[in-house]
Amino acid sequence: MFSAMLGEAWHAMGANRLRTFLTMLGMVIGVSAVVLMMAIGQGAEASVKRSISAMGSNLFIVLSGPPNMGGARSATGNAVSLNVKDAEAITELDGIASVAPISTGKAQVVFGSNNWNTDVIGTTASYLDIRDWNLTAGYSFSDSDVRSATRVALIGDTVAQNIFGDDIDPVGKTIRLKQNPFVVLGVLAKKGQSLDGRDQDDTIIVPLTTAQRKLFGNQIPGSVRQIMVQAQSDNVMVLAEENINGLLNQRHRIRDGADSDFSVRNLTALANSAAETTRTMSLLLGAIASVSLLVGGIGIMNIMLVSVTERTREIGIRMAIGARQRDILMQFLLEAIGISIVGCLIGILIGVGGAYAVNAFTGTEIIIATHTVAIAFGVAASIGIFFGFYPARKAARLNPIEALRYQ
Amino acid sequence: MQNDVITVSHVFKEYLTAAGPFPVLKDVNLTISRGDYVAIMGPSGSGKSTFMNILGCLDKPTQGHYFLDGHAVDRMDADAVAQVRNKTIGFVFQGFNLLARASLQENVALPLVYAGIDKQERLARAQVLLEKVGLAKHIHSRPNQISGGQQQRVAIARALVNNPSLILADEPTGNLDSVTSEEIMALFAQLNAEGITIVLVTHETDIADHAKRQVRFLDGRIVQDVLTHNKTLSEVV
Numbered sequence: 001m002f003s004a005m006l007g008e009a010w011h012a013m014g015a016n017r018l019r020t021f022l023t024m025l026g027m028v029i030g031v032s033a034v035v036l037m038m039a040i041g042q043g044a045e046a047s048v049k050r051s052i053s054a055m056g057s058n059l060f061i062v063l064s065g066p067p068n069m070g071g072a073r074s075a076t077g078n079a080v081s082l083n084v085k086d087a088e089a090i091t092e093l094d095g096i097a098s099v100a101p102i103s104t105g106k107a108q109v110v111f112g113s114n115n116w117n118t119d120v121i122g123t124t125a126s127y128l129d130i131r132d133w134n135l136t137a138g139y140s141f142s143d144s145d146v147r148s149a150t151r152v153a154l155i156g157d158t159v160a161q162n163i164f165g166d167d168i169d170p171v172g173k174t175i176r177l178k179q180n181p182f183v184v185l186g187v188l189a190k191k192g193q194s195l196d197g198r199d200q201d202d203t204i205i206v207p208l209t210t211a212q213r214k215l216f217g218n219q220i221p222g223s224v225r226q227i228m229v230q231a232q233s234d235n236v237m238v239l240a241e242e243n244i245n246g247l248l249n250q251r252h253r254i255r256d257g258a259d260s261d262f263s264v265r266n267l268t269a270l271a272n273s274a275a276e277t278t279r280t281m282s283l284l285l286g287a288i289a290s291v292s293l294l295v296g297g298i299g300i301m302n303i304m305l306v307s308v309t310e311r312t313r314e315i316g317i318r319m320a321i322g323a324r325q326r327d328i329l330m331q332f333l334l335e336a337i338g339i340s341i342v343g344c345l346i347g348i349l350i351g352v353g354g355a356y357a358v359n360a361f362t363g364t365e366i367i368i369a370t371h372t373v374a375i376a377f378g379v380a381a382s383i384g385i386f387f388g389f390y391p392a393r394k395a396a397r398l399n400p401i402e403a404l405r406y407q
Numbered sequence: 408m409q410n411d412v413i414t415v416s417h418v419f420k421e422y423l424t425a426a427g428p429f430p431v432l433k434d435v436n437l438t439i440s441r442g443d444y445v446a447i448m449g450p451s452g453s454g455k456s457t458f459m460n461i462l463g464c465l466d467k468p469t470q471g472h473y474f475l476d477g478h479a480v481d482r483m484d485a486d487a488v489a490q491v492r493n494k495t496i497g498f499v500f501q502g503f504n505l506l507a508r509a510s511l512q513e514n515v516a517l518p519l520v521y522a523g524i525d526k527q528e529r530l531a532r533a534q535v536l537l538e539k540v541g542l543a544k545h546i547h548s549r550p551n552q553i554s555g556g557q558q559q560r561v562a563i564a565r566a567l568v569n570n571p572s573l574i575l576a577d578e579p580t581g582n583l584d585s586v587t588s589e590e591i592m593a594l595f596a597q598l599n600a601e602g603i604t605i606v607l608v609t610h611e612t613d614i615a616d617h618a619k620r621q622v623r624f625l626d627g628r629i630v631q632d633v634l635t636h637n638k639t640l641s642e643v644v
Binding site for chain 2: 003004005011012015313314316317318319320321322323324325326327400401404
């Protein structure tokens with residue numbers, strides 16, 4: 001009997017194809033919007049999460065210069081107030097895993113006839129551990145390279161591509177930075193975009209001392225603009241931040257209540273809030289798309305009500321020849337569910353296709369999770385049941401005598 | 408097997424209107440035995456349609472009892488009544504009432520869907536009955552592709568498909584010309600000869616004359632119950 005009823009529902013859907021198609025269109029648009037928005041939202045979430053893990057975990061960055069200065073203000077980091085000794089002192093604090101003082105600049109890098117402008121990071125060997133950054137070739141420089149300011153460099157993937165191309169192995173080659181020859185010790189693994197969209201692979205890492213003495217110069221020996229600090233775990237982040245503030249205030253002789261000449265930023269917290277924002281955006285997109293699904297459901301209900309009225313006489317005939325109320329209910333319910341499920345399947349195809357198209361044309365990362373598709377399908381089927389139930393019950397409760405007389 | 412197909416005793420029916428209860432049937436008693444062929448007659452408003460609805464289990468009496476094949480229909484729940492309509496009664500309507508979207512074969516097989524019979528047997532039985540009413544060539548046609556008389560034959564085949572104890576025909580020739588009407592009445596006569604009980608409602612005396620027995624309604628009461636050729640069984644005035 002159930003298969004006969006499925007057949008009936010299929011026939012009824014085919015009886016007025018244009019109307020069935022238009023009703024379905026509401027579901028198609030709703031479901032494809034949900035699938036597409038979820039794919040884009042989850043893609044964005046995943047790319048943010050990857051950026052966060054590429055950044056390294058439990059990170060602080062200590063910047064020289066006060067968070068805000070009275071009177072004339074300058075950008076944080078302009079006044080050079082930190083130095084290598086501060087970094088060494090931070091290492092001794094409780095809860096600190098690793099510390100890397102950083103001095104950065106820009107330089108033109110030359111190899112043979114190729115040249116490229118890139119960021120140069122002068123730092124210590126611990127920087128790679130803090131950033132959780134591996135090498136794909138060669139090896140890293142050591143503390144002794146930092147002490148003796150050797151001209152060695154680790155190059156990022158983008159730099160390697162631009163000045164060496166695919167054919168040449170960069171390791172052991174000599175490149176020139178501001179006319180100084182540097183030996184390439186290693187090639188950094190690809191990290192991709194940072195949270196703010198910069199290419200993290202467009203960089204060269206050299207020993208801190210080399211950067212300061214041979215590339216950019218330094219007014220006060222040993223001073224640095226930034227110190228990157230990694231806490232031992234997530235739990236000690238707060239304690240570590242307090243300890244760093246206390247230590248540096250003491251070392252820099254900042255009196256209580258006076259402005260400090262440095263600032264400590266919790267990068268992990270910033271990253272997490274970025275992730276939170278993306279997740280909210282993704283939910284919002286899904287919610288907006290769901291509204292169209294709801295509208296599609298109302299469209300189904302509307303058409304089913306029209307259909308029940310149009311087929312009142314048919315309902316009367318069916319009742320006269322022995323259909324029970326629940327047979328009539330089931331017939332109209334199956335029709336509503338049929339419309340929503342077929343609409344949903346088409347919507348899923350279009351949504352998935354649309355997501356791949358977005359990916360192909362804009363390069364935006366997309367993720368089509370099986371469970372999102374399954375949820376979209378379940379929701380569509382439920383909408384069919386929910387919005388189909390009222391018209392179906394209306395049909396089932398018709399009085400057979402009146403229904404038979406209906407013209 | 409019960410010898411009386413229909414036993415109606417002291418049936419009253421009232422409709423609730425804005426002006427209070429309006430009585431349509433007033434103390435109707437009727438017994439129809441197996442194999443009988445009864446014409447129910449009467450002017451509009453006499454209550455004959457309401458009586459047919461009660462006989463067809465589409466409506467319930469306000470008061471009184473109705474036994475169909477020995478079962479008290481007035482005490483059954485909705486699902487049981489639906490089953491009675493499906494298995495015990497075959498309906499033939501004035502307007503044929505076929506489903507326009509379905510083929511003749513599917514139309515005839517439709518009651519079997521609600522009897523829970525599988526598709527192969529449904530279609531086989533429908534085909535046998537369409538052959539019986541002379542429409543073997545048209546089983547895949549749609550109702551709008553055949554004449555009114557042919558449509559009524561399809562409706563009769565549908566009424567017969569579940570081997571009912573009773574055929575209820577409501578003005579079955581009302582939409583047909585006189586020649587076609589005669590053909591349909593001949594078919595009813597043949598079915599009755601095969602032992603099927605038939606009750607038909609009509610206001611045309613020449614149609615009623617095909618029946619063995621004629622029951623006349625007036626103002627909600629049976630006023631005449633006679634064997635055709637004016638053999639009076641009983642008279643209620």
